[in-house]
Amino acid sequence: MERLLADMLQQKSVARDDLQGVLPENFRRIxxxxxxxxxxxxEWQEAQEKTPIRSVANRSSSxxxxxxxxxxxxxxxxxxxxxxxxxxxxxNHIPITQRSTARKHIASPLIAEGLAIRYALEHALDxxxxxxxxxxxxxxxxxxxxxxxxxxxxYGILQDIAHLSSLFVDLIVVSIPREVNLLADSLAKQxxxxxxxLGS
Numbered sequence: 001m002e003r004l005l006a007d008m009l010q011q012k013s014v015a016r017d018d019l020q021g022v023l024p025e026n027f028r029r030i031x032x033x034x035x036x037x038x039x040x041x042x043e044w045q046e047a048q049e050k051t052p053i054r055s056v057a058n059r060s061s062s063x064x065x066x067x068x069x070x071x072x073x074x075x076x077x078x079x080x081x082x083x084x085x086x087x088x089x090x091x092n093h094i095p096i097t098q099r100s101t102a103r104k105h106i107a108s109p110l111i112a113e114g115l116a117i118r119y120a121l122e123h124a125l126d127x128x129x130x131x132x133x134x135x136x137x138x139x140x141x142x143x144x145x146x147x148x149x150x151x152x153x154x155y156g157i158l159q160d161i162a163h164l165s166s167l168f169v170d171l172i173v174v175s176i177p178r179e180v181n182l183l184a185d186s187l188a189k190q191x192x193x194x195x196x197x198l199g200s
Contacts, residue, residue: 065091065131066091066131066132066133066170066172067088067089067090067096067124067129067131067132067133068088068089068090068091068093068133068135069086069087069088069120069124069132069133069134069135070086070087070135070136070176070181070183070184071084071085071086071113071116071117071120071134071135071136071184072084072085072086072113072116072136072137072181072184072185072187072188073085073109073112073113073115073116073188074112074185074188074189074191074192075106075108075109075112075192076192076196079104079196080104080105080106080107081102081103081104081106081192081195081196082102082103082106082109082111082112082115082192083100083101083102083112083187083188083189083190083191083192083193083194083195084100084101084102084103084112084115084116084119084188084191085098085099085100085116085183085184085185085186085187085188085189085190085191086098086099086100086116086117086119086120086123086184086187087099087183087184087187088120088123088124088127088129096127097123097127098183098187099119099120099123099187100187100188100190100191101119101191102191102192102194102195103115104195107153108153110138110140110141110151110153110154111153111154111157113136113138113141114141114154114157114158114161115157116136116184116188117134117136117141117145117161117173118157118160118161118164120134121134121161121164121165121168122164124168125164125167125168129168130168130169130170131168131169131170131171132168132170132171132172133171133172133174134171134172134173134174135173135174135175135176135181136173136175136176136181137175137176137177137178137181137185138175139175141154142173142174142175143175144158145158145161145162145165145173146173148162
């Protein structure tokens with residue numbers, strides 16, 4: 001019996017050693033139930049936060065078949081509610097579709113503007129559009145998207161936008177004056193007011 005137990009323990013040890021040789025080091029660390037307490041795990045997380053954001057290279061500036069997308073947000077500072085709206089239309093300015101949504105616990109207008117762009121990209125991909133011309137009246141976030149700059153408040157959102165942008169064949173992201181972004185602004189405000197009414 002003792003011999004049998006010794007053989008079983010030896011087999012388990014060999015299997016574990018073989019597995020350690022196959023799996024990458026970071027997989028073993030993440031798979032460890034105590035990884036939250038592991039200093040190596042904290043170092044890995046810090047490294048991710050310092051990873052540069054890939055810039056969104058504008059790959060098309062005048063593709064007549066590109067779908068035009070305008071995005072905007074409206075924010076209630078008192079209630080920390082943000083409405084987000086976006087519209088899609090073709091090169092002849094004929095409307096294709098428009099959407100809006102609202103979220104609670106949004107800490108700043110910048111976060112909501114980033115979310116509006118992310119939702120718009122997801123919507124365009126859901127509709128199988130491969131060429132997109134995105135326009136927003138927030139120059140700060142547009143510069144960050146195009147240059148790969150890090151904005152700590154929306155680091156994760158910028159990462160999502162960079163990934164979604166890579167799924168398009170043609171893409172351009174530009175800033176526009178607020179006065180030519182009225183439809184997206186109206187959609188955002190409508191969703192904001194609707195959520196405010198529900199909460200009142």
